Amino acid sequence: MTLLGSIILMSPPPSLLLGGGSAQDCAEAATVTGASETARTDIPDDYLRLYQKFGAQIGVQWNVLAAIGKRETDHGRSSLPGVRSGTNYAGAAGPMQFLVSTWGGSTKIKIEPGINGYASDGDGDGYGDIYDPADAILGAAKMLKRNGAPDDLSRAIFVYNRATWYVDQVLDIARRYAGSGQIALPAEADPACDSAYVASAPDDVVRKILEYALAQRGKPYRWGGTGPDAFDCSGIIYMAYRNAGLSIPRTTFGQFPFGVVVAQGSEQPGDLVFFNAGPGTSAGHPGHVGMIVSPGKMIEARCTRCGPIKISTYRDRPNIVGFTRPLENEAVLAQLKRALT
Template sequence: MIPSKALAGRFSWRGLAVALAVLVPFTLFGSIMLMTPSPSLLIGGGLGGADCAEAATATDLSESAREDIPADYLELYKKFGAQIGVQWNVLAAVGKRETDHGRSSLPGVKDGTNYAGAAGPMQFLISTWGGKPRIKMGTDYNGYASDGDGDGYGDVYDPADAILAAAKMLKRNGAPDDLRRAIFVYNRADWYVDQVLAIAKRYAATGGIDTPNPACDLAEDAPDGVVQKILEYALAQRGKPYRWGGTGPDAFDCSGIIYMAYRNAGLTIPRTTFGQWPFGLRIEPGSEQPGDLVFFDAGPGTGPDRPGHVGMIVSPGKMIEARCTRCGPIKVTTYADRGNVVGFTRPLQNADVLEQLKSAALT
């Protein structure tokens, strides 16, 4: 197979022309896959997306996936896809397109680099990885080098390290919601995006993209109708821009979307992150539920017990957040991979909120 040239915007237009010239007669797995995926491939998840039964089925393997993906690689795609919050079959499709899940014998897969400077089973540029193929974790470096096997080193040739790093890169650049952007940044060519999506589609049992669907977890985990109303409002704001001080309807900041979501359920909580942090009952990590808040040591004026950023839990490991102007639109993200979590609170257990709920029940 033809290994991808590059990651992170290193694909030159001259190189693209050469690749396309080679690709015309090239067949991938017996058929040319240069089709444009249908909108059904790009389901964003959440309310209004595929129903929960369909989403659950999509996590099953297709016969093609069972036959094609080595067991050890499949385990890593599933593990790190779930951990980082990207679709396992998209991650697997990148691995297939790059090096046939590490089985390619071309230069740069097991050692060295290919002609474009890419290395390892997921074909990271060494500069994108961190400057050298093997990096001791905890040292200063700038790149995606990751330790997926727990040996203390980020090795670009190690499948666990490389697949974890690829999951992080896809996540940073738009997955699971904006797949075309995430895959395009991985290798800046539209034909590459189309091929990866086509492979991912074949790997899922339903023939669709396995997109995390917060609404499915919400149906199971939401404690009551009040939380349902809170989350329905918050999830409906996805895709809208961040605006400092915003409380809608067109834009929100991090605490503004939470403030308005609670108002949608008839409840009043503090407006700002600094007010919301001491307001709710503190919750032990791992005990958080939909509607709870997760706070981060980030933003102006932040401190050890003065978090400056907040998101709302929508399902296990997932939150909806309005992060910053340059961070993209409001969306569902993971918080497990963030190293600056300060803590969790439950506004519904505040005495004032309990009184509001009691009054509402009596009217």
């Protein structure tokens, strides 16, 4: 988590009724609340009670609090540095990963009038302990409220960690934690949005590729997966191209040199975007890939903890290596030519 002193004001995404629209408009609102079976299974009972208690007390969506707790430390279960003691590489600590400077300058401080920070006393002992789940979750609820929740969730989550991919991931987890009710969240998937993405394809081949990839949304990530129940990042792309009758390399390492390089800003649906992410990767050996579905948007199978396959943004994602167009590879052009004869 990265918390900065200043607040960047962001315009919220359009709040539209579910239905038709362009690919750019497909961030519509749905209403969800309650605790799903996923939430009850994944969240420890004590954490679930705290998320719901302080969400209601402060007036923010409990499932968004829970999604941040999941994304940051797996509800305090992570063994990484800074969760139970010390700080991580960025100076963040505790189950909700506050920067110590934004907590109040110390990991544990007496709660008194005029405290400059989000240090909170959720367990009633008079102290704000950054490592105590009750204190940390109450502090996170206050931060979300201050920065736009419950109405402007995108802005509130963005201030918590200033990246739109983080916003996408938190909202995706929050959806899976929620049951039925009255909490506004961006919709996860809508056939009308699929139609808009597919309609933007430059030709029938790309349409077939996109149709397959979009149909896999909501399925889990699995390393080495090529479906039909789960995929990894390159597996979904490999199978989407197979759906169009085309053979490309199976792995990210093979896909990167395979396509023709495309300048950033010239990418189009069906192209691939690569990232220097994962063990053993580098700028010339990227370990993660997504498929462009519209300008600024890609479909990706990112990681087990990142949630299911989904559409996310890529332009502000760190470590972009570059873009390629597999359809302009000579072997693919030959496959297309044979299909026409």
